[in-house]
Amino acid sequence: MAESVETENGEGGDASRRDFIHIAAGAAAVGAGAMLVWPLINSMNPAADTLALASIEFDISKVQEGQQVVIKWQGKPVFVRYRTPREIQEAVVAPMSALKDPQADGDRIKAGHQQYLVLLGNCTHLGCIPTFGAGDFGGWFCPCHGSHYDTSGRIRKGPAPTNLVVPEYAYLSDTRIKIG
Amino acid sequence: MSEHASTYVPKSGVEKWLDTRLPIIRFGADYMSLPTPKNLNYWYTFGGILALCLIVQIASGIILAMHYVPNTEMAFASVERIMRDVNGGDLIRYTHANGASMFFIAVYIHMLRGLYYGSYKAPREMIWIIGCLIFFLMIATAFLGYVLPWGQMSYWGAEVITNLIGAIPLIGEPVLIWLRGGPAIDNATLNRFFSLHYLLPFVIAGCVVLHLWALHTAGQNNPVGILIPKDREKKDMLPFHPYFTVKDGFAIILFLILFATFVFFMPTALGHADNYIPANPLVTPAHIVPEWYMLPFYAILRAIPDKFGGVVAMFAAIGVLFILPWLDTSKVRSMRYRPTMRTFFIIFVIVALILGWCGAQLPDAPVIGEFKTFILIDGDLNSYLWLTRFTTAYYFAFFLIIMPLVGLRETPQPIPATISEPVLSGGYAMTAAAPASAEKKG
Amino acid sequence: MTLQTNIRAMKKTLVLIAAVAGLGLAAQPALAAGEKHTPRSGGFSFEGPFGTFDQGQLQRGYKVYREVCASCHSMDLMHFRTLAEPGGPFYESGQASPAENRFVKALAKEAQIGDIDTETGEPLMRDGTPADRFPNPYPNPTAAAAANGGAAPPDLSVMAKARHDGANYIYSLLTGYAAVPQGLQMRPGQNYNKYMSGDLTPFMPEGAEVPPGGFIAMANPLSTGQVTYDDETVASVDQMAKDVAAYIAWASDPKQVQRKQAGLGVMIFLFLFAGITYLSYRRIWKGVAH
Numbered sequence: 001m002a003e004s005v006e007t008e009n010g011e012g013g014d015a016s017r018r019d020f021i022h023i024a025a026g027a028a029a030v031g032a033g034a035m036l037v038w039p040l041i042n043s044m045n046p047a048a049d050t051l052a053l054a055s056i057e058f059d060i061s062k063v064q065e066g067q068q069v070v071i072k073w074q075g076k077p078v079f080v081r082y083r084t085p086r087e088i089q090e091a092v093v094a095p096m097s098a099l100k101d102p103q104a105d106g107d108r109i110k111a112g113h114q115q116y117l118v119l120l121g122n123c124t125h126l127g128c129i130p131t132f133g134a135g136d137f138g139g140w141f142c143p144c145h146g147s148h149y150d151t152s153g154r155i156r157k158g159p160a161p162t163n164l165v166v167p168e169y170a171y172l173s174d175t176r177i178k179i180g
Numbered sequence: 181m182s183e184h185a186s187t188y189v190p191k192s193g194v195e196k197w198l199d200t201r202l203p204i205i206r207f208g209a210d211y212m213s214l215p216t217p218k219n220l221n222y223w224y225t226f227g228g229i230l231a232l233c234l235i236v237q238i239a240s241g242i243i244l245a246m247h248y249v250p251n252t253e254m255a256f257a258s259v260e261r262i263m264r265d266v267n268g269g270d271l272i273r274y275t276h277a278n279g280a281s282m283f284f285i286a287v288y289i290h291m292l293r294g295l296y297y298g299s300y301k302a303p304r305e306m307i308w309i310i311g312c313l314i315f316f317l318m319i320a321t322a323f324l325g326y327v328l329p330w331g332q333m334s335y336w337g338a339e340v341i342t343n344l345i346g347a348i349p350l351i352g353e354p355v356l357i358w359l360r361g362g363p364a365i366d367n368a369t370l371n372r373f374f375s376l377h378y379l380l381p382f383v384i385a386g387c388v389v390l391h392l393w394a395l396h397t398a399g400q401n402n403p404v405g406i407l408i409p410k411d412r413e414k415k416d417m418l419p420f421h422p423y424f425t426v427k428d429g430f431a432i433i434l435f436l437i438l439f440a441t442f443v444f445f446m447p448t449a450l451g452h453a454d455n456y457i458p459a460n461p462l463v464t465p466a467h468i469v470p471e472w473y474m475l476p477f478y479a480i481l482r483a484i485p486d487k488f489g490g491v492v493a494m495f496a497a498i499g500v501l502f503i504l505p506w507l508d509t510s511k512v513r514s515m516r517y518r519p520t521m522r523t524f525f526i527i528f529v530i531v532a533l534i535l536g537w538c539g540a541q542l543p544d545a546p547v548i549g550e551f552k553t554f555i556l557i558d559g560d561l562n563s564y565l566w567l568t569r570f571t572t573a574y575y576f577a578f579f580l581i582i583m584p585l586v587g588l589r590e591t592p593q594p595i596p597a598t599i600s601e602p603v604l605s606g607g608y609a610m611t612a613a614a615p616a617s618a619e620k621k622g
Numbered sequence: 623m624t625l626q627t628n629i630r631a632m633k634k635t636l637v638l639i640a641a642v643a644g645l646g647l648a649a650q651p652a653l654a655a656g657e658k659h660t661p662r663s664g665g666f667s668f669e670g671p672f673g674t675f676d677q678g679q680l681q682r683g684y685k686v687y688r689e690v691c692a693s694c695h696s697m698d699l700m701h702f703r704t705l706a707e708p709g710g711p712f713y714e715s716g717q718a719s720p721a722e723n724r725f726v727k728a729l730a731k732e733a734q735i736g737d738i739d740t741e742t743g744e745p746l747m748r749d750g751t752p753a754d755r756f757p758n759p760y761p762n763p764t765a766a767a768a769a770n771g772g773a774a775p776p777d778l779s780v781m782a783k784a785r786h787d788g789a790n791y792i793y794s795l796l797t798g799y800a801a802v803p804q805g806l807q808m809r810p811g812q813n814y815n816k817y818m819s820g821d822l823t824p825f826m827p828e829g830a831e832v833p834p835g836g837f838i839a840m841a842n843p844l845s846t847g848q849v850t851y852d853d854e855t856v857a858s859v860d861q862m863a864k865d866v867a868a869y870i871a872w873a874s875d876p877k878q879v880q881r882k883q884a885g886l887g888v889m890i891f892l893f894l895f896a897g898i899t900y901l902s903y904r905r906i907w908k909g910v911a912h
Binding site (some may be wrong): 019025052054 | 719
């Protein structure tokens with residue numbers, strides 16, 4: 001696009017755009033642009049204070065048998081439920097064919113601690129918080145669009161596509177868990 | 181040099197479709213091929229540098245605004261959170277703070293270039309006036325932005341400058357309360373300053389568009405200061421791209437080296453330590469000073485003993501720039517050929533630097549050594565108070581007295597007939613001969 | 623234009639920029655009579671474009687802050703987890719994240735943080751976690767001033783940036799307590815320090831030479847052996863002052879060393895970029911008289 005230019009000594013000032021030096025300068029300019037833009041984009045990633053709250057510890061001895069406690073983690077509700085033996089039994093014997101999102105109860109708890117369920121308290125349909133103990137399966141019932149969850153937090157009936165999410169968590173001791 | 185005819189020819193189908201509906205590619209192609217005088221020197225790269233500064237300030241500012249909290253209880257802490265916890269936040273904050281200083285370094289050089297080469301003279305008055313408007317908006321933006329970190333200087337600088345509004349007779353006090361949103365500078369003030377600080381840069385961007393439009397209409401000036409006639413276009417001008425895009429790019433990189441030196445190695449050098457003390461309405465800092473780029477105007481403000489007179493003088497110092505095209509009576513544009521005016525211009529630059537220095541000094545402090553001379557009216561002669569007054573007097577005299585008079589009385593040097601002529605002759609060999617004599621070679 | 627005129631023009635521009643920058647740098651308020659001493663140099667490792675913090679010094683400095691200063695001076699803008707950021711006093715290279723650092727967890731646990739009971743809402747004190755801020759010794763600024771004779775001890779989070787030549791100033795101040803000069807009329811509750819800003823002219827007899835420095839409400843906080851360093855460094859007043867000044871300098875800007883290191887890379891890139899672009903520019907303009 002560089003037009004040929006008349007100069008006093010007659011030579012065209014036409015700069016060949018394929019000269020290596022121009023490509024190198026152009027490449028360096030693109031590199032500089034990326035170096036300028038990247039910190040701006042990265043600054044929108046979670047900041048150090050947000051990341052520090054990425055995991056919390058919780059004393060599960062606070063939960064009564066047959067009850068649940070709701071705690072807040074990363075801005076979302078987490079259900080910690082102490083299941084009765086009957087609720088555990090119902091969860092274990094449920095056939096896989098009856099589940100929309102088949103998953104064994106054993107895969108949703110930690111070995112040796114099957115009485116405790118730790119679940120994210122957002123319905124997998126559109127995010128409302130299901131009510132404890134309601135619904136046809138004794139687990140949870142989401143009042144927004146009628147999803148029923150069983151005593152393992154698995155979806156049984158209703159529009160939700162998947163089971164209530166089990167977050168990453170671990171037992172630090174028999175009475176203390178770390179979520180996240 | 182009037183508007184240039186478009187030489188763009190759309191090639192592909194998409195280009196033709198777009199050209200009849202929204203000719204942005206034509207606009208871009210015409211911009212890139214714009215004939216530009218080939219004798220532009222490096223002083224002319226500061227326009228491009230300023231465009232970069234505006235983009236950097238807006239980009240970094242928008243990101244900072246994602247984390248900053250404009251509340252008196254949280255502002256200082258939110259800035260420190262940006263420095264510590266936000267990814268790359270320290271770099272973005274220091275870029276924005278030092279970027280303001282870099283913006284002003286560039287704009288002062290850009291304005292001095294305009295003064296020296298007579299770029300404010302006909303037919304380029306509107307470019308100059310819009311430029312002055314941009315400068316005024318920059319000062320306003322910088323003042324508003326400095327209040328936001330809510331340090332001691334933020335608060336007390338805002339206190340001093342808004343108090344000046346109160347000095348206006350009759351309407352001053354009610355306007356002051358309206359501006360502050362209350363009897364004192366508080367949350368209401370901080371919130372609205374944040375809103376306005378976010379707004380004004382986009383007003384500046386709009387003015388920059390007008391500034392460039394006016395430039396393309398009147399044509400780019402050049403160091404020789406002569407208008408380039410159409411028949412000299414092919415010989416004396418070069419397309420903007422790649423000749424001046426790459427030159428501007430190179431100058432921008434050199435500018436970035438200076439910018440990076442501040443941001444990475446001395447980020448607090450141009451600021452004031454007191455602004456890292458959280459604002460306290462009950463404790464005044466020992467010396468209240470604005471940022472360095474406002475010091476000349478701060479000096480002028482303090483030079484006049486009357487409070488309202490100082491306000492008028494300070495605004496007049498910027499206001500006089502707007503009428504500059506009509507103050508200069510010279511027929512010659514470039515000070516290259518106006519040796520008398522050039523001398524006054526150099527003195528003006530030195531005076532401006534001295535004014536800046538004075539702005540940071542205590543008025544009572546002695547200038548030379550420690551000795552006292554005699555009291556002249558209200559202060560010792562050997563004091564910054566009087567140095568400021570003498571330099572302020574020169575500042576205004578330069579525009580209001582020297583420019584009109586020198587233009588009428590001086591004998592400028594002969595101006596070359598074409599811009600190519602000084603180069604070919606190996607120096608500033610002057611002939612007042614017809615353009616035909618310039619066709620020496622080729 | 624020839625290379626000569628190019629370079630001359632660029633030099634002129636750079637000189638002008640340097641002059642303006644120099645003006646900016648030099649634009650300090652004028653010194654009044656009897657001004658404080660210029661701070662003594664603490665010989666800090668982090669000064670200069672290639673400086674880095676000595677992690678051992680930062681750890682000692684943190685201990686001095688925690689055991690001596692923190693009883694009166696808050697550091698509200700610091701979190702425990704920041705201590706484990708890269709370049710910080712307790713950073714360990716294998717750590718999962720600063721909040722998971724084992725030293726920081728232990729240090730945070732030592733602190734008692736005010737909180738509310740999650741079930742009853744009653745206020746209580748609990749063990750600190752890395753995510754917590756440093757606890758403030760006073761519940762609010764009024765209490766801080768009332769407990770200290772009307773002068774609230776300033777927060778130290780950014781103290782090294784809040785004073786000119788901050789680290790050296792803090793070091794000098796802490797070692798700057800001296801015998802009261804002859805004839806100086808002491809104000810009640812004040813101490814004399816050679817490095818404190820202020821004008822002592824009104825407190826000296828007429829015509830007497832005004833000593834440098836000013837009054838400071840804080841009595842000399844450091845005494846030899848006050849802190850027992852874990853690395854068995856001798857805890858002299860000079861050593862403790864240097865260490866805590868270095869720690870405060872780090873806390874004021876925890877990312878400064880990373881920034882300087884990134885800056886080196888950026889400068890190298892920019893110089894190379896400038897060189898390549900200049901060659902491209904010369905190539906484009908080759909043979910064009912201008």
